[in-house]
Amino acid sequence: MSEVAENWRRLRERVEAAARRSGRDPGEVRVIAASKTQTIERILEAAAAGATDFGENYVQEAADKILAVDAPVTWHFIGRLQRNKAAKAVALFDVIHTVDSAALGLAIARHAQARGTPARVLVEVNLAGENTKGGVAPLELEALVAALGNTPWLIVDGLMAIPPPVSDHDEAAVRAPLVALRRLLETLRAHAPNNAPLRHLSMGMSDDFQIAIEEGATMVRVGRAIFGERS
Ligand SMILES: *Cc1c(COP(=O)(O)O)cnc(C)c1O
Helix, strand or coil: CCHHHHHHHHHHHHHHHHHHHCCCCHHHCEEEEECCCCCHHHHHHHHHHCCCEEEECCHHHHHHHHHHCCCCCEEEECCCCCHHHHHHHHHHCCEEEEECCHHHHHHHHHHHHHHCCCEEEEEEECCCCCCCCCCECHHHHHHHHHHHCCCCCEEEEEEECCCCCCCCCCHHHHHHHHHHHHHHHHHHHCCCCCCCCCCEEECCCCCCHHHHHHCCCCEEEECHHHHCCCC
16 A cells, blocks of 8 residues: 555544544545645545545646546645636636635636636635734624625635644644634624535644544645655
C-alpha cells in the first residue's frame, strides 16, 4: 500500500471515530484532501485510496491539475480568491469556500449566471481579526449573507474558517474558535435568505480535525495527514 493510501486509511478511521464519539453519522463528514503543492500522481494515489474531494489554493496551479486528473472528484477552492480570477474559479471548482465580500460574491454570481448554473459558495469568517488572512468579521457576517441573498446564482451553503494558530496541547484554545464558528452558523440560519441553505461548516485541518468534527464540521480540509509534510 502506498504511503498516501495508508495515511488515508488511518485518517478515515480517526474521522469515523470522532464522528461516533460525538453521536454523529460519519457519512456527514466530508474529508477534503488539501492538495496544494502535491503532484498529480499523489492526487491520483489519494483518489485511488478513496478520496473524493480535493481542495486547492491557487487557481492556476489547480487548473493544470484539474485538467490532468480524470477521476470523478469534487474540487473545492480554499485559497484567497482575487476578483479577477473569479471567472476561472467558477469554471473550475464545484465549491468556493472563501467568499468574504459582497463584491467577490456578486462577481462569482455574474460568472455563474453566464454559465447558467448557480455557484455553490461558503462564506469565510475571520474569527480573530487577523490582518494576514481573508474572511469577513463576525459582526459583518449577517449583512454580507443578506447582500449575497439577492441573487439566485449563488447557493450560500455555509461557513469556513482558518482559526489562528495555537499550541496543539491547549485543547480549550483549539476548540474555542471552532465552537464560535458553529454558533455563528446556528445564529445565521435563523435569518437566512432563500438562496442560503447554510448546510456546511468547513473547519478543521490536520492538527484539529477531530475536535472540529466533535463541534459539527461537515467538511474538514486535511493536507499533511494525507500527503505528509509539504516541502
Ligand atoms: C493547506 C490548507 C489546509 C490543510 O492544512 P494541513 O495542515 O496540511 O492539514 C486546510 N485549509 C486551508 C485553507 C489550507 O490552505
